[in-house]
Amino acid sequence: MIDAKSRMPKTSLARKFVVALPYAWLLLFFLVPFLIVLKISLSQSAIAQPPYAPVLDFAAGWRGIARFFAGLSFDNYRLLGSDPLYLLSYVKSLQIAAFSTLMLLAIGYPIAYGMARTPRRVQAVLVVLVVLPFWTSFLIRIYAWMNILQRDGLLNKALLALHIVHEPPVWLATDTAIYIGMVYSYLPFMVLPLYAVLEKLDQLLLEAAADLGCPRWKAFWLVTVPLSSPGIVAGALLCFIPIVGEFVIPDLLGGSNAPMIGQTIWTEFFGNKDWPASAAVAVALVCLLVTPIVLFQHQAMRASEQG
Amino acid sequence: MRRVTAFNLFAIVLGIVFLYLPIVVLVIYSFNASRLVAVWGGWSTQWYAELAGDAAILSAASISLRVALVSASLATLLGTLAALALVRFGRFRGRLLFASMIYAPLVMPEVITGLSLLLLFVALAVDRGFWTVVIAHTTMAACFVTVVVQSRLVDFDISLEEAAMDLGAPPLRTFLTITLPLILPAIAAAWMLAFALSLDDLVIASFTTGPGATTLPIRIYSEVRLGVKPEINAVCSIFIAVVCVAVLTASLVAKLTAARGAPTRL
Numbered sequence: 001m002i003d004a005k006s007r008m009p010k011t012s013l014a015r016k017f018v019v020a021l022p023y024a025w026l027l028l029f030f031l032v033p034f035l036i037v038l039k040i041s042l043s044q045s046a047i048a049q050p051p052y053a054p055v056l057d058f059a060a061g062w063r064g065i066a067r068f069f070a071g072l073s074f075d076n077y078r079l080l081g082s083d084p085l086y087l088l089s090y091v092k093s094l095q096i097a098a099f100s101t102l103m104l105l106a107i108g109y110p111i112a113y114g115m116a117r118t119p120r121r122v123q124a125v126l127v128v129l130v131v132l133p134f135w136t137s138f139l140i141r142i143y144a145w146m147n148i149l150q151r152d153g154l155l156n157k158a159l160l161a162l163h164i165v166h167e168p169p170v171w172l173a174t175d176t177a178i179y180i181g182m183v184y185s186y187l188p189f190m191v192l193p194l195y196a197v198l199e200k201l202d203q204l205l206l207e208a209a210a211d212l213g214c215p216r217w218k219a220f221w222l223v224t225v226p227l228s229s230p231g232i233v234a235g236a237l238l239c240f241i242p243i244v245g246e247f248v249i250p251d252l253l254g255g256s257n258a259p260m261i262g263q264t265i266w267t268e269f270f271g272n273k274d275w276p277a278s279a280a281v282a283v284a285l286v287c288l289l290v291t292p293i294v295l296f297q298h299q300a301m302r303a304s305e306q307g
Numbered sequence: 308m309r310r311v312t313a314f315n316l317f318a319i320v321l322g323i324v325f326l327y328l329p330i331v332v333l334v335i336y337s338f339n340a341s342r343l344v345a346v347w348g349g350w351s352t353q354w355y356a357e358l359a360g361d362a363a364i365l366s367a368a369s370i371s372l373r374v375a376l377v378s379a380s381l382a383t384l385l386g387t388l389a390a391l392a393l394v395r396f397g398r399f400r401g402r403l404l405f406a407s408m409i410y411a412p413l414v415m416p417e418v419i420t421g422l423s424l425l426l427l428f429v430a431l432a433v434d435r436g437f438w439t440v441v442i443a444h445t446t447m448a449a450c451f452v453t454v455v456v457q458s459r460l461v462d463f464d465i466s467l468e469e470a471a472m473d474l475g476a477p478p479l480r481t482f483l484t485i486t487l488p489l490i491l492p493a494i495a496a497a498w499m500l501a502f503a504l505s506l507d508d509l510v511i512a513s514f515t516t517g518p519g520a521t522t523l524p525i526r527i528y529s530e531v532r533l534g535v536k537p538e539i540n541a542v543c544s545i546f547i548a549v550v551c552v553a554v555l556t557a558s559l560v561a562k563l564t565a566a567r568g569a570p571t572r573l
Contacts, residue, residue, distance in 0.1 A: 245416020
Protein backbone atom coordinates (compact mmCIF):
# COMPACT_ATOMS: atom_id res chain seq x y z
CA MET A 1 0.00 0.00 0.00
CA ILE A 2 2.76 2.43 0.97
CA ASP A 3 4.61 1.26 -2.08
CA ALA A 4 1.79 2.23 -4.46
CA LYS A 5 1.54 5.65 -2.90
CA SER A 6 5.19 6.43 -3.26
CA ARG A 7 5.02 5.40 -6.88
CA MET A 8 2.45 8.07 -7.60
CA PRO A 9 4.42 11.13 -8.62
CA LYS A 10 3.99 13.54 -5.73
CA THR A 11 3.72 16.68 -7.78
CA SER A 12 1.61 15.39 -10.65
CA LEU A 13 -0.90 17.87 -11.95
CA ALA A 14 -3.76 15.37 -11.84
CA ARG A 15 -3.07 14.70 -8.18
CA LYS A 16 -3.23 18.37 -7.33
CA PHE A 17 -6.47 18.70 -9.21
CA VAL A 18 -8.04 15.80 -7.30
CA VAL A 19 -7.45 17.53 -3.97
CA ALA A 20 -7.85 21.12 -5.07
CA LEU A 21 -11.29 20.91 -6.63
CA PRO A 22 -13.25 19.56 -3.64
CA TYR A 23 -11.02 21.52 -1.27
CA ALA A 24 -11.76 24.82 -2.96
CA TRP A 25 -15.46 24.00 -3.17
CA LEU A 26 -15.72 23.22 0.55
CA LEU A 27 -13.71 26.28 1.52
CA LEU A 28 -15.91 28.54 -0.55
CA PHE A 29 -19.28 26.97 0.26
CA PHE A 30 -18.78 25.60 3.74
CA LEU A 31 -16.06 27.48 5.63
CA VAL A 32 -16.40 30.97 4.18
CA PRO A 33 -20.20 31.04 4.73
CA PHE A 34 -19.52 30.27 8.40
CA LEU A 35 -17.15 33.19 8.69
CA ILE A 36 -19.78 35.38 7.10
CA VAL A 37 -22.37 34.20 9.63
CA LEU A 38 -19.90 35.02 12.38
CA LYS A 39 -19.35 38.48 10.96
CA ILE A 40 -23.04 39.24 10.50
CA SER A 41 -23.79 38.08 14.04
CA LEU A 42 -21.62 41.03 15.13
CA SER A 43 -23.51 43.48 12.94
CA GLN A 44 -26.65 45.53 13.53
CA SER A 45 -30.00 44.98 11.97
CA ALA A 46 -30.73 47.76 9.46
CA ILE A 47 -33.47 48.69 7.07
CA ALA A 48 -31.36 48.38 3.97
CA GLN A 49 -30.31 45.93 1.30
CA PRO A 50 -28.72 43.72 2.65
CA PRO A 51 -30.59 44.25 5.95
CA TYR A 52 -27.59 44.64 8.25
CA ALA A 53 -24.79 47.11 8.93
CA PRO A 54 -21.89 47.69 8.69
CA VAL A 55 -21.13 46.37 5.21
CA LEU A 56 -17.49 45.84 4.37
CA ASP A 57 -16.64 48.55 1.85
CA PHE A 58 -13.42 47.72 0.04
CA ALA A 59 -13.86 50.65 -2.32
CA ALA A 60 -13.21 53.08 0.56
CA GLY A 61 -9.82 51.50 1.19
CA TRP A 62 -8.37 51.24 4.67
CA ARG A 63 -10.77 53.83 6.04
CA GLY A 64 -13.69 51.63 4.97
CA ILE A 65 -12.19 48.60 6.63
CA ALA A 66 -11.53 50.53 9.84
CA ARG A 67 -15.08 51.89 9.86
CA PHE A 68 -16.30 48.34 9.34
CA PHE A 69 -14.45 46.99 12.38
CA ALA A 70 -15.55 49.94 14.52
CA GLY A 71 -19.15 49.11 13.66
CA LEU A 72 -19.01 45.54 14.94
CA SER A 73 -20.51 44.82 18.35
CA PHE A 74 -21.60 42.04 20.64
CA ASP A 75 -25.09 43.47 21.08
CA ASN A 76 -26.77 40.45 19.52
CA TYR A 77 -25.08 38.12 21.95
CA ARG A 78 -26.08 40.34 24.85
CA LEU A 79 -29.63 40.02 23.57
CA LEU A 80 -29.29 36.21 23.53
CA GLY A 81 -28.25 36.25 27.17
CA SER A 82 -30.90 38.68 28.35
CA ASP A 83 -34.01 37.55 26.48
CA PRO A 84 -35.37 34.38 28.16
CA LEU A 85 -36.99 33.34 24.87
CA TYR A 86 -33.61 32.36 23.44
CA LEU A 87 -32.42 30.64 26.58
CA LEU A 88 -35.64 28.62 26.84
CA SER A 89 -35.27 27.71 23.21
CA TYR A 90 -31.77 26.29 23.76
CA VAL A 91 -32.80 24.43 26.90
CA LYS A 92 -35.80 22.94 25.16
CA SER A 93 -33.73 21.83 22.15
CA LEU A 94 -31.11 20.15 24.35
CA GLN A 95 -33.78 18.50 26.46
CA ILE A 96 -35.70 17.14 23.48
CA ALA A 97 -32.49 15.96 21.80
CA ALA A 98 -31.26 14.22 24.98
CA PHE A 99 -34.52 12.43 25.73
CA SER A 100 -35.10 11.51 22.08
CA THR A 101 -31.60 10.05 21.86
CA LEU A 102 -32.18 7.96 24.99
CA MET A 103 -35.51 6.72 23.64
CA LEU A 104 -33.92 5.94 20.29
CA LEU A 105 -31.23 3.95 22.03
CA ALA A 106 -33.78 2.04 24.10
CA ILE A 107 -35.90 1.25 21.02
CA GLY A 108 -33.09 0.87 18.50
CA TYR A 109 -30.85 -1.44 20.48
CA PRO A 110 -33.27 -4.39 20.72
CA ILE A 111 -34.06 -4.03 17.01
CA ALA A 112 -30.38 -3.95 16.00
CA TYR A 113 -29.59 -6.79 18.38
CA GLY A 114 -32.41 -8.93 16.98
CA MET A 115 -31.34 -8.15 13.40
CA ALA A 116 -27.75 -9.21 14.11
CA ARG A 117 -28.94 -12.61 15.34
CA THR A 118 -31.07 -13.53 12.33
CA PRO A 119 -29.62 -15.68 9.51
CA ARG A 120 -27.42 -13.77 7.01
CA ARG A 121 -29.95 -13.86 4.20
CA VAL A 122 -32.65 -12.37 6.42
CA GLN A 123 -30.22 -9.73 7.67
CA ALA A 124 -29.71 -8.37 4.17
CA VAL A 125 -33.47 -7.99 3.71
CA LEU A 126 -33.90 -6.36 7.12
CA VAL A 127 -31.17 -3.82 6.39
CA VAL A 128 -32.94 -2.79 3.18
CA LEU A 129 -36.22 -2.55 5.13
CA VAL A 130 -34.67 -0.27 7.74
CA VAL A 131 -32.91 1.91 5.16
CA LEU A 132 -35.86 2.26 2.79
CA PRO A 133 -37.89 4.77 4.88
CA PHE A 134 -34.74 6.91 5.14
CA TRP A 135 -34.86 7.34 1.35
CA THR A 136 -38.45 8.52 1.32
CA SER A 137 -38.80 12.16 2.15
CA PHE A 138 -38.39 13.37 5.71
CA LEU A 139 -41.19 15.84 5.16
CA ILE A 140 -43.54 13.15 3.87
CA ARG A 141 -42.92 10.91 6.85
CA ILE A 142 -43.71 13.74 9.26
CA TYR A 143 -46.79 14.55 7.23
CA ALA A 144 -47.84 10.91 7.56
CA TRP A 145 -47.80 11.35 11.33
CA MET A 146 -49.93 14.49 11.04
CA ASN A 147 -52.50 12.22 9.39
CA ILE A 148 -52.40 9.78 12.27
CA LEU A 149 -52.13 12.19 15.19
CA GLN A 150 -54.83 14.67 14.22
CA ARG A 151 -57.91 14.94 16.42
CA ASP A 152 -60.00 12.48 14.44
CA GLY A 153 -56.98 10.56 13.18
CA LEU A 154 -56.33 6.85 13.33
CA LEU A 155 -54.62 6.88 16.72
CA ASN A 156 -57.57 8.47 18.49
CA LYS A 157 -60.00 6.25 16.60
CA ALA A 158 -58.11 3.19 17.77
CA LEU A 159 -57.90 4.43 21.37
CA LEU A 160 -61.63 5.21 21.42
CA ALA A 161 -62.56 1.89 19.84
CA LEU A 162 -60.49 0.01 22.42
CA HIS A 163 -62.11 2.05 25.22
CA ILE A 164 -58.71 3.15 26.47
CA VAL A 165 -59.89 6.76 26.46
CA HIS A 166 -63.38 8.28 26.37
CA GLU A 167 -62.42 11.73 25.12
CA PRO A 168 -60.03 11.99 22.16
CA PRO A 169 -56.75 13.35 23.55
CA VAL A 170 -54.90 16.14 21.75
CA TRP A 171 -51.67 14.89 20.17
CA LEU A 172 -50.72 17.48 17.59
CA ALA A 173 -48.98 20.62 18.87
CA THR A 174 -47.65 18.82 21.94
CA ASP A 175 -44.17 17.72 22.96
CA THR A 176 -45.33 14.10 22.80
CA ALA A 177 -45.89 14.53 19.07
CA ILE A 178 -42.40 16.01 18.72
CA TYR A 179 -40.90 13.00 20.48
CA ILE A 180 -42.85 10.58 18.28
CA GLY A 181 -41.66 12.42 15.19
CA MET A 182 -38.02 12.47 16.33
CA VAL A 183 -37.92 8.79 17.28
CA TYR A 184 -39.66 7.84 14.05
CA SER A 185 -37.44 9.91 11.75
CA TYR A 186 -34.11 9.12 13.35
CA LEU A 187 -34.63 5.41 14.08
CA PRO A 188 -32.62 4.22 11.02
CA PHE A 189 -29.73 6.49 12.07
CA MET A 190 -29.63 4.70 15.42
CA VAL A 191 -30.29 1.13 14.27
CA LEU A 192 -27.73 0.98 11.44
CA PRO A 193 -24.54 1.91 13.39
CA LEU A 194 -25.63 -0.37 16.24
CA TYR A 195 -26.32 -3.21 13.83
CA ALA A 196 -22.95 -2.72 12.09
CA VAL A 197 -21.16 -3.26 15.40
CA LEU A 198 -23.38 -6.03 16.80
CA GLU A 199 -23.21 -8.00 13.57
CA LYS A 200 -19.41 -8.24 13.86
CA LEU A 201 -19.56 -9.26 17.52
CA ASP A 202 -17.73 -12.53 18.14
CA GLN A 203 -20.29 -15.04 19.42
CA LEU A 204 -17.49 -17.13 20.93
CA LEU A 205 -17.05 -14.47 23.61
CA LEU A 206 -20.63 -14.97 24.76
CA GLU A 207 -20.21 -18.75 24.66
CA ALA A 208 -17.06 -18.44 26.72
CA ALA A 209 -18.94 -16.32 29.26
CA ALA A 210 -21.72 -18.92 29.40
CA ASP A 211 -19.21 -21.76 29.80
CA LEU A 212 -17.71 -19.95 32.76
CA GLY A 213 -21.12 -19.82 34.39
CA CYS A 214 -22.10 -16.26 33.58
CA PRO A 215 -25.89 -15.83 33.31
CA ARG A 216 -27.10 -14.53 29.96
CA TRP A 217 -28.31 -11.11 31.12
CA LYS A 218 -25.02 -10.56 32.87
CA ALA A 219 -23.02 -11.62 29.81
CA PHE A 220 -25.08 -9.18 27.76
CA TRP A 221 -24.28 -6.37 30.19
CA LEU A 222 -20.59 -7.25 30.65
CA VAL A 223 -19.68 -8.38 27.11
CA THR A 224 -22.16 -7.26 24.46
CA VAL A 225 -22.86 -3.71 25.65
CA PRO A 226 -19.20 -2.65 26.18
CA LEU A 227 -18.18 -4.18 22.85
CA SER A 228 -20.97 -2.36 21.05
CA SER A 229 -20.03 1.01 22.55
CA PRO A 230 -18.60 2.40 19.27
CA GLY A 231 -22.00 1.79 17.68
CA ILE A 232 -23.77 3.38 20.64
CA VAL A 233 -21.57 6.49 20.43
CA ALA A 234 -21.92 6.75 16.64
CA GLY A 235 -25.70 6.29 16.75
CA ALA A 236 -26.16 8.72 19.63
CA LEU A 237 -24.09 11.47 17.94
CA LEU A 238 -25.73 10.86 14.58
CA CYS A 239 -29.12 11.46 16.22
CA PHE A 240 -28.36 14.01 18.94
CA ILE A 241 -26.61 16.67 16.84
CA PRO A 242 -29.19 17.06 14.05
CA ILE A 243 -32.10 16.77 16.51
CA VAL A 244 -30.85 19.81 18.47
CA GLY A 245 -31.15 21.92 15.31
CA GLU A 246 -34.23 20.17 13.90
CA PHE A 247 -36.78 22.44 12.25
CA VAL A 248 -39.40 20.47 10.30
CA ILE A 249 -40.51 18.10 13.08
CA PRO A 250 -41.19 20.68 15.83
CA ASP A 251 -42.67 23.06 13.28
CA LEU A 252 -45.24 20.59 11.95
CA LEU A 253 -45.91 18.43 15.01
CA GLY A 254 -45.09 20.73 17.93
CA GLY A 255 -46.92 23.64 19.46
CA SER A 256 -46.07 27.31 19.12
CA ASN A 257 -45.53 28.11 22.81
CA ALA A 258 -41.88 27.08 23.23
CA PRO A 259 -40.01 26.85 19.91
CA MET A 260 -36.86 24.79 19.43
CA ILE A 261 -33.71 26.59 18.40
CA GLY A 262 -34.03 25.68 14.71
CA GLN A 263 -37.47 27.30 14.69
CA THR A 264 -36.08 30.39 16.42
CA ILE A 265 -33.43 30.83 13.72
CA TRP A 266 -36.10 30.35 11.07
CA THR A 267 -38.58 32.88 12.52
CA GLU A 268 -35.89 35.48 13.27
CA PHE A 269 -34.82 35.16 9.68
CA PHE A 270 -38.02 34.76 7.67
CA GLY A 271 -40.50 36.28 10.13
CA ASN A 272 -38.71 39.14 11.87
CA LYS A 273 -36.15 39.65 9.07
CA ASP A 274 -33.55 40.19 11.78
CA TRP A 275 -30.55 38.63 10.06
CA PRO A 276 -27.91 39.58 12.65
CA ALA A 277 -29.98 38.12 15.51
CA SER A 278 -30.61 34.93 13.58
CA ALA A 279 -26.88 34.68 12.75
CA ALA A 280 -26.03 35.12 16.44
CA VAL A 281 -28.47 32.34 17.41
CA ALA A 282 -26.85 30.12 14.78
CA VAL A 283 -23.32 30.85 16.02
CA ALA A 284 -24.40 30.09 19.59
CA LEU A 285 -25.92 26.82 18.37
CA VAL A 286 -22.69 25.83 16.64
CA CYS A 287 -20.76 26.61 19.85
CA LEU A 288 -23.18 24.39 21.73
CA LEU A 289 -22.63 21.57 19.25
CA VAL A 290 -18.89 21.94 18.78
CA THR A 291 -17.98 19.23 21.29
CA PRO A 292 -20.32 16.55 19.93
CA ILE A 293 -19.40 17.47 16.33
CA VAL A 294 -15.66 17.14 17.04
CA LEU A 295 -16.34 13.81 18.78
CA PHE A 296 -18.30 12.67 15.73
CA GLN A 297 -15.52 13.71 13.32
CA HIS A 298 -12.97 11.91 15.42
CA GLN A 299 -15.04 8.77 15.46
CA ALA A 300 -15.83 8.97 11.73
CA MET A 301 -12.18 9.48 10.81
CA ARG A 302 -11.09 6.55 12.92
CA ALA A 303 -13.81 4.34 11.46
CA SER A 304 -12.86 5.30 7.90
CA GLU A 305 -9.19 4.58 8.51
CA GLN A 306 -9.95 1.16 9.95
CA GLY A 307 -12.24 0.41 7.02
CA MET B 308 -25.18 -20.81 18.13
CA ARG B 309 -27.08 -17.69 17.17
CA ARG B 310 -30.63 -18.30 18.28
CA VAL B 311 -33.38 -15.87 17.47
CA THR B 312 -35.47 -15.60 20.61
CA ALA B 313 -39.11 -14.60 20.76
CA PHE B 314 -37.99 -11.25 22.17
CA ASN B 315 -35.64 -10.64 19.21
CA LEU B 316 -38.44 -11.40 16.79
CA PHE B 317 -40.84 -9.18 18.70
CA ALA B 318 -38.40 -6.24 18.58
CA ILE B 319 -37.79 -6.64 14.85
CA VAL B 320 -41.46 -6.99 13.93
CA LEU B 321 -42.52 -4.08 16.12
CA GLY B 322 -39.72 -1.92 14.71
CA ILE B 323 -40.63 -2.65 11.10
CA VAL B 324 -44.34 -2.09 11.77
CA PHE B 325 -43.53 1.23 13.46
CA LEU B 326 -41.42 2.31 10.46
CA TYR B 327 -43.96 1.34 7.82
CA LEU B 328 -47.42 1.81 9.35
CA PRO B 329 -47.58 5.61 8.93
CA ILE B 330 -46.45 5.34 5.30
CA VAL B 331 -49.00 2.62 4.54
CA VAL B 332 -51.77 4.67 6.15
CA LEU B 333 -50.76 7.69 4.06
CA VAL B 334 -50.85 5.71 0.83
CA ILE B 335 -54.22 4.10 1.65
CA TYR B 336 -55.78 7.46 2.49
CA SER B 337 -54.55 8.93 -0.79
CA PHE B 338 -57.17 6.67 -2.40
CA ASN B 339 -59.91 7.93 -0.10
CA ALA B 340 -62.96 9.23 -1.97
CA SER B 341 -63.94 11.57 0.86
CA ARG B 342 -62.60 15.11 1.00
CA LEU B 343 -62.56 14.85 4.80
CA VAL B 344 -59.27 13.17 5.42
CA ALA B 345 -60.43 11.44 8.58
CA VAL B 346 -63.55 9.86 7.05
CA TRP B 347 -63.25 6.85 4.80
CA GLY B 348 -65.50 7.33 1.79
CA GLY B 349 -64.55 4.35 -0.36
CA TRP B 350 -61.77 3.87 -2.93
CA SER B 351 -61.14 6.51 -5.55
CA THR B 352 -58.32 7.88 -7.66
CA GLN B 353 -59.80 11.38 -7.96
CA TRP B 354 -56.94 13.08 -6.07
CA TYR B 355 -54.44 11.69 -8.53
CA ALA B 356 -56.56 13.01 -11.38
CA GLU B 357 -56.73 16.45 -9.76
CA LEU B 358 -52.98 16.40 -9.36
CA ALA B 359 -52.47 16.06 -13.10
CA GLY B 360 -54.14 19.46 -13.51
CA ASP B 361 -52.28 21.21 -10.70
CA ALA B 362 -49.73 23.35 -12.54
CA ALA B 363 -48.01 24.62 -9.37
CA ILE B 364 -47.25 21.15 -8.07
CA LEU B 365 -46.14 19.90 -11.49
CA SER B 366 -43.73 22.78 -12.06
CA ALA B 367 -42.35 22.39 -8.53
CA ALA B 368 -41.79 18.69 -9.21
CA SER B 369 -39.97 19.43 -12.45
CA ILE B 370 -37.73 22.02 -10.74
CA SER B 371 -36.97 19.56 -7.94
CA LEU B 372 -36.03 16.86 -10.44
CA ARG B 373 -33.73 19.19 -12.37
CA VAL B 374 -32.06 20.48 -9.20
CA ALA B 375 -31.57 16.91 -7.99
CA LEU B 376 -30.12 15.71 -11.33
CA VAL B 377 -27.58 18.52 -11.59
CA SER B 378 -26.59 18.66 -7.92
CA ALA B 379 -26.31 14.86 -7.57
CA SER B 380 -23.97 14.74 -10.56
CA LEU B 381 -21.80 17.60 -9.30
CA ALA B 382 -21.77 16.17 -5.78
CA THR B 383 -20.75 12.75 -7.10
CA LEU B 384 -17.82 14.27 -8.99
CA LEU B 385 -16.62 16.35 -6.04
CA GLY B 386 -17.28 13.66 -3.47
CA THR B 387 -15.46 10.96 -5.44
CA LEU B 388 -12.42 13.21 -5.86
CA ALA B 389 -12.50 13.98 -2.13
CA ALA B 390 -12.72 10.28 -1.26
CA LEU B 391 -9.73 9.52 -3.52
CA ALA B 392 -7.77 12.30 -1.86
CA LEU B 393 -8.62 11.07 1.64
CA VAL B 394 -7.93 7.38 1.02
CA ARG B 395 -5.07 7.41 -1.50
CA PHE B 396 -3.02 10.51 -0.84
CA GLY B 397 -1.83 9.74 2.66
CA ARG B 398 -1.00 12.84 4.64
CA PHE B 399 -1.04 16.03 2.61
CA ARG B 400 -0.92 19.59 3.84
CA GLY B 401 -4.30 20.71 5.16
CA ARG B 402 -5.68 17.18 5.37
CA LEU B 403 -7.15 17.71 8.83
CA LEU B 404 -9.11 20.78 7.77
CA PHE B 405 -10.19 18.94 4.62
CA ALA B 406 -11.44 15.91 6.57
CA SER B 407 -13.19 18.18 9.07
CA MET B 408 -15.02 19.96 6.28
CA ILE B 409 -16.12 16.57 4.92
CA TYR B 410 -17.49 15.18 8.18
CA ALA B 411 -18.99 18.32 9.74
CA PRO B 412 -21.78 18.82 7.17
CA LEU B 413 -22.96 15.23 7.74
CA VAL B 414 -24.37 16.17 11.13
CA MET B 415 -24.64 19.95 10.78
CA PRO B 416 -28.21 21.14 11.44
CA GLU B 417 -29.71 22.07 8.08
CA VAL B 418 -30.89 25.43 9.39
CA ILE B 419 -27.28 26.50 9.86
CA THR B 420 -26.08 25.21 6.49
CA GLY B 421 -28.98 26.97 4.79
CA LEU B 422 -28.55 30.25 6.64
CA SER B 423 -24.80 30.41 6.10
CA LEU B 424 -25.05 29.70 2.37
CA LEU B 425 -27.75 32.30 1.96
CA LEU B 426 -25.60 34.91 3.69
CA LEU B 427 -22.74 33.98 1.35
CA PHE B 428 -24.94 34.48 -1.71
CA VAL B 429 -26.12 37.82 -0.35
CA ALA B 430 -22.53 38.90 0.38
CA LEU B 431 -21.52 37.97 -3.18
CA ALA B 432 -24.64 39.72 -4.51
CA VAL B 433 -25.68 36.59 -6.42
CA ASP B 434 -29.30 36.43 -7.60
CA ARG B 435 -30.93 33.51 -5.83
CA GLY B 436 -32.74 30.85 -7.82
CA PHE B 437 -32.13 27.50 -9.47
CA TRP B 438 -28.33 27.63 -9.36
CA THR B 439 -28.02 28.73 -5.76
CA VAL B 440 -30.16 25.75 -4.69
CA VAL B 441 -27.98 23.50 -6.86
CA ILE B 442 -24.81 24.79 -5.20
CA ALA B 443 -26.29 24.36 -1.73
CA HIS B 444 -27.43 20.79 -2.41
CA THR B 445 -24.12 19.91 -4.04
CA THR B 446 -22.22 21.06 -0.97
CA MET B 447 -24.41 19.07 1.41
CA ALA B 448 -24.57 15.91 -0.70
CA ALA B 449 -20.87 15.82 -1.68
CA CYS B 450 -19.95 14.91 1.89
CA PHE B 451 -22.32 11.94 1.89
CA VAL B 452 -20.91 10.84 -1.47
CA THR B 453 -17.39 11.00 -0.03
CA VAL B 454 -18.29 8.70 2.85
CA VAL B 455 -19.94 6.13 0.57
CA VAL B 456 -17.12 6.06 -2.01
CA GLN B 457 -14.48 6.15 0.71
CA SER B 458 -15.80 2.98 2.33
CA ARG B 459 -15.51 1.18 -1.02
CA LEU B 460 -11.99 2.50 -1.62
CA VAL B 461 -10.85 1.29 1.80
CA ASP B 462 -12.04 -2.26 0.96
CA PHE B 463 -10.38 -2.08 -2.42
CA ASP B 464 -7.52 -4.47 -3.15
CA ILE B 465 -4.67 -2.11 -3.94
CA SER B 466 -2.53 -4.85 -5.50
CA LEU B 467 -4.74 -4.61 -8.61
CA GLU B 468 -3.60 -1.04 -9.13
CA GLU B 469 -0.03 -1.97 -8.35
CA ALA B 470 -0.15 -4.74 -10.94
CA ALA B 471 -1.39 -2.33 -13.61
CA MET B 472 1.33 0.17 -12.81
CA ASP B 473 3.99 -2.55 -12.73
CA LEU B 474 2.92 -3.41 -16.24
CA GLY B 475 3.57 0.18 -17.25
CA ALA B 476 0.14 1.83 -17.09
CA PRO B 477 0.37 5.52 -16.21
CA PRO B 478 -1.64 6.65 -13.12
CA LEU B 479 -4.52 8.15 -15.06
CA ARG B 480 -4.89 5.06 -17.25
CA THR B 481 -4.72 2.82 -14.18
CA PHE B 482 -7.46 4.86 -12.58
CA LEU B 483 -9.72 4.75 -15.63
CA THR B 484 -9.29 1.05 -16.45
CA ILE B 485 -8.87 -0.52 -12.99
CA THR B 486 -10.01 1.72 -10.16
CA LEU B 487 -13.03 3.40 -11.70
CA PRO B 488 -14.82 0.22 -12.88
CA LEU B 489 -14.31 -1.37 -9.47
CA ILE B 490 -15.67 1.53 -7.46
CA LEU B 491 -18.44 2.25 -9.96
CA PRO B 492 -21.20 0.51 -7.91
CA ALA B 493 -20.33 2.70 -4.93
CA ILE B 494 -20.32 5.79 -7.14
CA ALA B 495 -23.73 4.84 -8.52
CA ALA B 496 -25.10 4.29 -5.01
CA ALA B 497 -23.63 7.61 -3.91
CA TRP B 498 -25.24 9.39 -6.87
CA MET B 499 -28.60 7.96 -5.90
CA LEU B 500 -28.13 9.02 -2.30
CA ALA B 501 -27.22 12.54 -3.40
CA PHE B 502 -30.25 12.60 -5.70
CA ALA B 503 -32.57 11.48 -2.88
CA LEU B 504 -31.09 13.98 -0.42
CA SER B 505 -31.62 16.82 -2.86
CA LEU B 506 -35.17 15.75 -3.72
CA ASP B 507 -35.97 15.52 -0.02
CA ASP B 508 -34.50 18.75 1.26
CA LEU B 509 -36.80 21.48 2.51
CA VAL B 510 -34.76 23.63 4.89
CA ILE B 511 -31.63 24.35 2.86
CA ALA B 512 -33.68 24.93 -0.28
CA SER B 513 -35.98 27.36 1.55
CA PHE B 514 -33.03 29.52 2.51
CA THR B 515 -31.22 29.46 -0.81
CA THR B 516 -34.09 29.56 -3.29
CA GLY B 517 -35.34 32.60 -5.14
CA PRO B 518 -38.20 33.60 -7.38
CA GLY B 519 -39.16 30.93 -9.91
CA ALA B 520 -37.30 28.12 -8.12
CA THR B 521 -39.91 26.68 -5.77
CA THR B 522 -39.00 23.04 -5.21
CA LEU B 523 -41.51 20.29 -4.47
CA PRO B 524 -40.77 20.07 -0.71
CA ILE B 525 -41.20 23.85 -0.37
CA ARG B 526 -44.51 23.58 -2.19
CA ILE B 527 -45.66 20.59 -0.10
CA TYR B 528 -44.56 22.30 3.11
CA SER B 529 -46.57 25.44 2.40
CA GLU B 530 -49.68 23.29 1.81
CA VAL B 531 -49.06 20.98 4.76
CA ARG B 532 -48.70 23.80 7.30
CA LEU B 533 -52.40 24.47 6.82
CA GLY B 534 -53.34 20.87 7.61
CA VAL B 535 -53.83 17.47 6.03
CA LYS B 536 -55.11 17.44 2.44
CA PRO B 537 -55.99 14.50 0.19
CA GLU B 538 -54.13 15.94 -2.83
CA ILE B 539 -50.95 16.09 -0.77
CA ASN B 540 -51.48 12.47 0.24
CA ALA B 541 -51.52 11.64 -3.47
CA VAL B 542 -48.31 13.60 -4.23
CA CYS B 543 -46.57 11.93 -1.32
CA SER B 544 -47.71 8.46 -2.42
CA ILE B 545 -46.32 8.97 -5.91
CA PHE B 546 -43.05 10.18 -4.39
CA ILE B 547 -42.85 7.12 -2.13
CA ALA B 548 -43.64 4.73 -4.98
CA VAL B 549 -40.91 6.23 -7.19
CA VAL B 550 -38.33 6.08 -4.40
CA CYS B 551 -39.20 2.48 -3.46
CA VAL B 552 -38.95 1.25 -7.04
CA ALA B 553 -35.65 3.10 -7.54
CA VAL B 554 -34.03 1.86 -4.34
CA LEU B 555 -35.16 -1.74 -4.77
CA THR B 556 -33.95 -1.79 -8.39
CA ALA B 557 -30.64 -0.30 -7.36
CA SER B 558 -30.07 -2.79 -4.56
CA LEU B 559 -30.98 -5.64 -6.92
CA VAL B 560 -28.55 -4.36 -9.55
CA ALA B 561 -25.89 -3.92 -6.88
CA LYS B 562 -26.43 -7.50 -5.75
CA LEU B 563 -26.15 -8.83 -9.30
CA THR B 564 -23.00 -6.87 -10.12
CA ALA B 565 -21.48 -7.81 -6.77
CA ALA B 566 -22.13 -11.49 -7.48
CA ARG B 567 -20.58 -11.18 -10.93
CA GLY B 568 -17.64 -9.12 -9.68
CA ALA B 569 -16.97 -11.38 -6.69
CA PRO B 570 -13.93 -13.25 -8.09
CA THR B 571 -12.08 -10.01 -8.86
CA ARG B 572 -12.54 -8.86 -5.28
CA LEU B 573 -10.53 -11.87 -4.04
